[in-house]
Amino acid sequence: MAELGKLNTLEIIKETGSGFYLDGGVLGEILLPFTNSPLDIDIGDELEVFIYLDSEDRIIATTQKVLGAVGEFVMLKVKQVNNVGAFLDWGLDKDLLVPYSEQRIPLQVGREYLVAIYLDRIHGRITATTKLDRHVDNTPARYKIHEQVEITPVDPTDLGYKVIVNNSHWGVVYKNEMFKKLNRGEKQKAYIQKVREDGKIDILLNEPGHGKVSDFSQVLLSELNKHGGFMPVTDKTDPETIARLFGVSKKTFKSAVGQLFKKGIIDIVKTGNVGLQVKDSE
Incomplete structure (x- = not known):
């Protein structure tokens, strides 16, 4: 069944002078104008399209790349x-409306804002809002520990950074786990650390477990080689510098150093110009 405001894979059922018509199920036949359709398609083909309302509020399909979908x-x-409100560029011919009633603060032309895209059930239109809370799921989260998820950073807080997990639930990345920069609205993969009894979710930016250390040891070795086989960092280097240089915790860094040292790949120079030295780069 076709869904308004989302990507759908629909079958082409006929061609007219204005374009192709797709089988939209309960939404009926949906027009895909020639201007928004590929050249090499025919009746019976299935096509991935985005379904939205045109300027006359008619249901229409497009193959244009949309920057966001409902939910x-x-x-x-x-x-x-x-x-009426502010109109956002979301990649389609018709811009996306944020009514004044859905703006936390007045939106300004040329600036970017983090919005939730939703279907206004009263008017049947795809709409956006900067009032995010009502569109975050408050039902108990069902995630597994260390499960990979996608996060959307929202706001820095005293604890760390508030994020939305999988476009659904609130989560937080604590300051001591922020080993890479988070930018508002810039999605990235992360991992579930813990789901608390109150429903709040603790997030890890780096993959947990031994595999992470093994992977980072190769990254560390590569970085050393890029710097001529030596870098002025050791297990005494402060966590902030480690995070800035490598994007990992000091614990992960120390484990990787120990792993490379035990394998005889690097030396830890403790006198003079202290740091890590690749053995064959001396």
Whole structure:
């Protein structure tokens, strides 16, 4: 069944002078204009399209690359503001409306904002809002420990960084786990550390477990070789510098150093110009 505001794979059922018609199930036949359709398609083919409402509120399909869909939280730029609200560029011919009632603060032309895209059930239109809370799922989260997820950073807090997990639940990356920079709205993969009894989710940016150390040991060795086989860092280097240089915790760094040292791949220079030295680079 075709869903408004989302990507759908639909069958082409006929061709007319204005374009192809797709089988939209309960939504009926949906027009895919020639201007938005590939050249090498025919009746009976299945095509991935985005379904939305055109400027006359008719259901229409497009193969244009859309920047966000219903149920997603995305950063979008304001193209214009008028007496109705702010209009965002989301990659389609028709811009996405953020009504004034859905703006936490007045939106300004040219600036980007993190919005939730949703289907306004009253008017049947795809709409956006900067009031994110009501679109985050408050039902108990069902994630497994160390499960890989996608996070959308929202705001820095005293504890760390507030994020949305899989476009669904609130989570937090604590300061002591922030080994790489987080930017508002910039999605990235992360891992479940813990789901608390109150439903809050603790997030790890780096993959947990031994495999992570093994992977990073190769990254560390590569970085050493890029710097001529030597870098002025040791297990005494402060965690902030380690995070800035390598994007990992000091614990992971020390484990990788120990792994490479035990294998006889590197030396730890403790006098003079202290640091890590690849053995065949002396």
